[in-house]
Structures are given as structure tokens and as C-alpha cells.
Amino acid sequence: MHADFDRCVRAVQSKDARFDGWFFTAVRTTGIYCRPSCPVVPPKPRNMTFYPSAAAAQQAGFRACKRCRPDASPGSPQWNERADLVARAMRLIADGAVDREGVPGLAARLGYSTRQIERQLLAELGAGPLALARAQRAQTARLLIETSALPMADIAFAAGFSSIRAFNETVREVFALSPTELRARSGNGRLPAAPGSLSLRLPYRRPLCPDNLFGLLAATAVPGVEEWRDGAYHRTLRLPYGHGTVSLAPGPGHIDCRLSLSDQRDLSGAISRCRRLLDLDADPEAVDAQLCTDAHLAPLVRRAPGRRVPRTVDGGEFAIRAVLGQQVSTAAARTLAARLVTAHGEPLTAPEGGLTHLFPTAEALADLDPAALAMPAARRKTVRGLVTALASGELRLGIDSDWSAARAELVQLPGIGPWTAELIAMRALGDPDAFLPTDLGVRRAAARLGLPGTPAALTRQAAAWRPWRAYAVQYLWAADGHAAARMPGS
Structure with a gap:
């Protein structure tokens, strides 16, 4: 993007916030760099230089603008x-x-x-x-x-x-x-955070539809690890230097984020995980424009634009929960996960509300007796195989994972088929093109919209939605009318 000089100039002159984070504008006459939507009068094009990252602008000797604070713009999608x-x-x-x-x-x-x-x-x-x-x-x-103080x-x-x-x-x-x-x-009258906590605003590109984002997180919340309380999603975080808790709530043009960390060195990592959880660096206009080319999806997109894909703060945790939830109701999956948390999770030294534990690591579950799981023998074997693969490092589901390789490794495990692998790819790995053509909710919504009913035919139709099929799934789930696609309490 930054190499297209004319396009960058047009974005700066129109103060187009959609391009914040895509590139940075350095002004040679002032020695500062800005986000494209900077509110000051745009400089003359001949004085502009464009960089692909804030680091590149800083390395070239430019300082951050004090008005638009380009370092705080959404990350590049x-x-x-x-x-x-x-x-x-x-x-x-x-x-x-x-x-x-x-x-x-x-x-x-x-x-x-x-x-x-x-x-x-x-x-x-x-x-x-x-x-x-x-x-x-x-x-x-x-x-x-x-x-902070x-x-x-x-x-x-x-x-x-x-x-x-x-x-x-x-x-x-x-x-x-x-x-x-x-x-x-910065002394601008903002209310200070509670002692030991940090109050932040997480930016995103508009539009953002919070319904399915917070609805799904609240509907699937594991007691002890997550909860919906006082209009916000709360959860515990296992971090490199310690642990923490976070509350996240939609605000006007931002996400209100309150973090409590046992070690402040985890701040940047915690913010990164929260942004990833809520898919805040997405480019909703690009996603929705592509999906609107399908006449069946267009009405859904126009009705509630900006749906995000709810993701996770820990890939291994989500994979275990996905297997626990195979072929059972959401309530039953939460109950099974809560039992694991109580028996094997790490208790917080200072519980907060309903947050009492960290979700157990794969290593902590490595010696789990499968007979202790109230589920069919085949699924107990699947849980055991997944936990073993995660604990040994044979299966990696981190932010650095290769999506195709991880899928291939997942389906080699007993009891993990394409549906589970794609769900993990969507929410744990963050693949924006993950697709679940066999999912019951997707198929019901597709039939209601006049889309093909069989998985093979639906997959062929969905080729036109690439590379955003995971977002199409969110719109289809919402069209199916599931409570998890609505804001809690609505």
C-alpha cells in the first residue's frame, strides 16, 4: 500500500481512517509522522513520504505526531x-x-x-x-x-x-x-483505573458489530475462567511472565479494556491477545464488500455490517474446549470444561468476581485419567490424544503456526474430523478463510437463504467468498437465529 503514492495521498487528503495502520505519512518539513486520518491540515504532497510501519518512520528519524498519535492506530490487517x-x-x-x-x-x-x-x-x-x-x-x-501511576x-x-x-x-x-x-x-481528567489495574481503549476500524462477537464469548464462557458481568466480558489470562484478568466491553469507536496483571512486563502481550480475541485489526469494509457480491449474503451484511470472528487468547485451550464440545450442547460443553478447570486449573491468588482459575495447560492435563471425563469412550480418547500432542509439542496451535500444517496434524488425531479442524483453524489459528460447510447452523441458514444445501455444493458456492469465508460463517450463524449471535441480555 505505502508504495502507491497517489493512493496514499488521496487517503491522507480525505483523512480516511480506514487506512490507519496500513501505512504512515512522514512529513519532511516538520519531521513528524502521522496516521492517514490525522486531523491537521494535510501537508503538500511533495513533502510527504510514506512508510509501511511506525518503526520504519522512526528509524528514518521522524517522531510521532502529538495530535493523531499514530502509534495507537489499529494494527495492519x-x-x-x-x-x-x-x-x-x-x-x-x-x-x-x-x-x-x-x-x-x-x-x-x-x-x-x-x-x-x-x-x-x-x-x-x-x-x-x-x-x-x-x-x-x-x-x-x-x-x-x-x-498508570x-x-x-x-x-x-x-x-x-x-x-x-x-x-x-x-x-x-x-x-x-x-x-x-x-x-x-496526558492529565486530561480521565478517571484513574482501580489500584493494580490499567484502563485502556483498544481502537478498531469501523464498522464493528459487537453482537456475535460478545454473544458467542458470553454463551460459551467457562465458569471460573470467563463470565459476562456488568455489560462486559471478563476472563483470566495465562501470560509469559505471570497471569492476569481482563474485562472487555464495546464503547463508542473503541473497546473499553481493563487489565489487571501480576507482572507489568506482560502488558504488550496481553493487549495483543485481547485484540486478537476480538479480531480488532480486521478490515471490515474489505470483508463486507467481498461478501456483498453474493446476492444471498448481501442483505445479511447490510443489516449488520462489521461482524468479526471471535477468536481466542490461547490456541491449545480452545482446541481442548472444541473437542469437549463435540456433539453436545453448549451448556454441556461448559459443564465439562468447568470440571476440568476445577480439578486441574491453577487457582488465582486473588479471585475477581466469578474468575477463580486459569484454564489448565496441556501439560497439567497430560496425566488426566480419561475415565474421569463424563463422555463417550471415543471422545475421551480424542481428548487424550489432543492433550498428548499439545503437551509434547508435536502439535502447535500458536500465533506462529502454519495454518495448513496445523490442519493436517489435527486431522491425523483420532476423533478430529474436518469440522473440528476448521473450527480450530477459524478461532484458534485465526485463518480468515476457514469454512464449516457441514455445520448444522450454517446449513440451516444457507437453506433459508436459498443457498445450496449439501456441503459440497455450498463449498463450491463459497469459493466466491474467499478469502473471507470465516466471516461468512458469522453472518450465517447470525441468520440462523442462535442466541450466541446476539449481545448478552438483548
Whole structure:
């Protein structure tokens, strides 16, 4: 996108927020970089330079605009739409992999050399992994400076900086303000968060239809791990340095997010997981435009545009829950999962509302006696096989997973067929083109809309919906009238 100069200029001149996060505008005469929707008077085209990432703009010597705060724009939708090396690397960097493991650790996770990773990121994003991680550290530092009362030294290390000096220099370079000045500038009367928590606003590209997004999360919430309370979805989080809890609720133009973390170093990773859970970096206009080319889907899209795909904060957790839910009702699946949580989950030292446990890891379930599961013997065998594969590392369902390889590994496990594999691909792996033609709700909605009734014929029809078939599934589920496609309480 950033290489199409004329298109970028038009987006900037029209202040088009749809392109926020797709590219960044650097202004040579002022030395600042902005998001396309910056409210200031657009500069003359001859003074504009476009970069594919905030890190590239910072590396070229530009500082972030104080009006539009480009570092806080939604992420590029490319990193959740694609499964290639660069996209997988960007998902890992957003999760804090470089800060925890360094560039060699990032490369090892992806199965490439550090040189290959650096070369590909530089070619596409104009910055290497260290510069991209530095830009993220700056954004995390700004969030902590503006939304917490933590001492600056604590913020520096929580954001991933190796020293106070590096923290001070980076904040000054990126924001043209010292950390103390940045905190003073942010004193805008916003109510402070409760002690030990951080209150944030997660941006997204409009439109966003929250109905199925929060409806499904609330309907399938596992007691002890998740709950819908006071108009918000709450859940526990298992994170690299510790644990946390989060509440998420739709707000005007943003998602209200309140995080409580046992270790502040997990902030950037927690935000990344919440954004992924709610599919906040999607490009809804591109998705809906493609789906509207089908006359059967167009009325559904126009009625409630901007549906997202509810995802997960932990791929292994979702896979286990998907198997527990095979061929049983939503209520029965929640009951089975809740029993696992009570017996094998890690209790929180300070429970919050109905949140009492972290969902058990595959390692914690590795010695599970299948006979303890109140389900048919065949499904107990499936759970056992899945847990063993996850615990051994033979099956990986992380943000860095190869979608095709993971599908192939899933269907090799006893009791996991195409429906379960596609559901896991959709919600755990984040594949936007995952499709469930055999799903009962999808087939009922398809028949009601006049779409083909058999899975094979429906799959042929759905070829025109690619690469957004997972979003088509959301519209079809909503058309089936399931309570999970509605906002809780509506």
C-alpha cells in the first residue's frame, strides 16, 4: 500500500481512517509522522513520504505526531489475514517474543535463520525485528505512562527496556517529550483505573458489530475462567511472565479494556491477545464488500455490517474446549470444561468476581485419567490424544503456526474430523478463510437463504467468498437465529 503514492495521498487528503495502520505519512518539513486520518491540515504532497510501519518512520528519524498519535492506530490487517513468514513474525513480535527471546529466539520459533528473518522484514516493512520491537516498547511505555501511576523506573522495565537510559532516549526520540512531560500532558481528567489495574481503549476500524462477537464469548464462557458481568466480558489470562484478568466491553469507536496483571512486563502481550480475541485489526469494509457480491449474503451484511470472528487468547485451550464440545450442547460443553478447570486449573491468588482459575495447560492435563471425563469412550480418547500432542509439542496451535500444517496434524488425531479442524483453524489459528460447510447452523441458514444445501455444493458456492469465508460463517450463524449471535441480555 505505502508504495502507491497517489493512493496514499488521496487517503491522507480525505483523512480516511480506514487506512490507519496500513501505512504512515512522514512529513519532511516538520519531521513528524502521522496516521492517514490525522486531523491537521494535510501537508503538500511533495513533502510527504510514506512508510509501511511506525518503526520504519522512526528509524528514518521522524517522531510521532502529538495530535493523531499514530502509534495507537489499529494494527495492519495483513498480519492476521496472512500465514506467510512476515505475518507470523509480526504476530510474534506483537506478542513480545523479541523482548523475551531476542531475534535468535524469534527465528528459532519460525524455523528460519536470523538473517532470513531480518531480510524479509526489512524488505516488506522497512525495519528489522529489533526496530519493530523497539517501536512496540515505545507504545507500551506510553500506555503505562499515561494510564498508570507506576514509577518511571518500573515502567521502563515493564515495557521491555534494558535500562532507564534507553527508556528515556526512546521516549524522547519517538514522542519529542520526556517521560515526565508525556505523563503531565496526558492529565486530561480521565478517571484513574482501580489500584493494580490499567484502563485502556483498544481502537478498531469501523464498522464493528459487537453482537456475535460478545454473544458467542458470553454463551460459551467457562465458569471460573470467563463470565459476562456488568455489560462486559471478563476472563483470566495465562501470560509469559505471570497471569492476569481482563474485562472487555464495546464503547463508542473503541473497546473499553481493563487489565489487571501480576507482572507489568506482560502488558504488550496481553493487549495483543485481547485484540486478537476480538479480531480488532480486521478490515471490515474489505470483508463486507467481498461478501456483498453474493446476492444471498448481501442483505445479511447490510443489516449488520462489521461482524468479526471471535477468536481466542490461547490456541491449545480452545482446541481442548472444541473437542469437549463435540456433539453436545453448549451448556454441556461448559459443564465439562468447568470440571476440568476445577480439578486441574491453577487457582488465582486473588479471585475477581466469578474468575477463580486459569484454564489448565496441556501439560497439567497430560496425566488426566480419561475415565474421569463424563463422555463417550471415543471422545475421551480424542481428548487424550489432543492433550498428548499439545503437551509434547508435536502439535502447535500458536500465533506462529502454519495454518495448513496445523490442519493436517489435527486431522491425523483420532476423533478430529474436518469440522473440528476448521473450527480450530477459524478461532484458534485465526485463518480468515476457514469454512464449516457441514455445520448444522450454517446449513440451516444457507437453506433459508436459498443457498445450496449439501456441503459440497455450498463449498463450491463459497469459493466466491474467499478469502473471507470465516466471516461468512458469522453472518450465517447470525441468520440462523442462535442466541450466541446476539449481545448478552438483548
